[in-house]
Amino acid sequence: MTVEEFYLSVGGDYRMAVATFKTDEKIHKYLKMYLEDEYYDRLSEADKTGDIHEAFEASHALKGVTGMFYLTRLYKAIVELVEQLRAQDKPMDKHLFQKVKEEQQMVVSGIEQIIV
Amino acid sequence: MNTRKTVLIVDDVAINRYLLQDFFENKYDTLLAKDGEEAISLLVENAEEIALVLLDIRMPKKNGFDVLQFMKIHHFLEWIPVIVITGSNDYQDELQAYDFGASDIIHKPFVPQVVMRRAENIMELFARRLNMEKQLELS
Numbered sequence A: 001m002t003v004e005e006f007y008l009s010v011g012g013d014y015r016m017a018v019a020t021f022k023t024d025e026k027i028h029k030y031l032k033m034y035l036e037d038e039y040y041d042r043l044s045e046a047d048k049t050g051d052i053h054e055a056f057e058a059s060h061a062l063k064g065v066t067g068m069f070y071l072t073r074l075y076k077a078i079v080e081l082v083e084q085l086r087a088q089d090k091p092m093d094k095h096l097f098q099k100v101k102e103e104q105q106m107v108v109s110g111i112e113q114i115i116v
Numbered sequence B: 001m002n003t004r005k006t007v008l009i010v011d012d013v014a015i016n017r018y019l020l021q022d023f024f025e026n027k028y029d030t031l032l033a034k035d036g037e038e039a040i041s042l043l044v045e046n047a048e049e050i051a052l053v054l055l056d057i058r059m060p061k062k063n064g065f066d067v068l069q070f071m072k073i074h075h076f077l078e079w080i081p082v083i084v085i086t087g088s089n090d091y092q093d094e095l096q097a098y099d100f101g102a103s104d105i106i107h108k109p110f111v112p113q114v115v116m117r118r119a120e121n122i123m124e125l126f127a128r129r130l131n132m133e134k135q136l137e138l139s
Helices: A003-009 A014-021 A024-036 A039-049 A052-069 A072-085 A094-114 B014-024 B036-046 B064-073 B091-099 B112-138
Strands: B006-010 B029-033 B050-056 B082-086 B104-107
Touching (some): A003 A014, A003 A024, A003 A094, A014 A024, A024 A052, A024 A094, A039 A094, A052 B014, B006 B014, B006 B036, B014 B029, B036 B050, B050 B064, B050 B112, B064 B082, B064 B091, B082 B091, B082 B112, B091 B104, B104 B112
Parallel strands (some): B006 B050, B050 B082
């Protein structure tokens, strides 16, 4: 799978990713770093523990990271979750988190396919 | 003698730090900080060399506003411009950043080449202003 095909498969914006990172090699390099990024794991852990503050902090950071990669579909799912959590007065919406989880899994699976 | 300017990049998200470093290091020396506390330490240690700070707002320990306040109190803002790079869409955050002395604000997601152009414009303006102030003092 090429980087462009990866972006197509996960509903991302390849054109803007190239504008940001300049080359496919650079996108490749940074996508590898995305796999090591801690914020999704922190969000997932916050879901288990019910820590609303941590859920907001982690989702806000994840929003920034996915935005930089122009992983648009995942980014939009996270934006909804961030807005739901912003007031930090209600538990994380399970449906919104599930949507993030599904999109994240697609992104991770796609990255794993292109870095082999 | 090293004539390259130094840019301090402050962001808790590693990808953002390294991405900016990738673009800036061809022309500038770079220092990286992952939170406000590290940023303040690096500012104190390297104040004479730093020509610009690229500063995230939402960070653990001390945040970007704390760094700006520190820089204002210790007069660093008089010769080191700060560009705030934020993921926030809240205009109050923007106003607060300007109130605290930020020279410019860039929203995430950013295009590094655009950050670079704006950074260079601001460094040039600051250098010109400082030069004019020196000339005025001499005259």
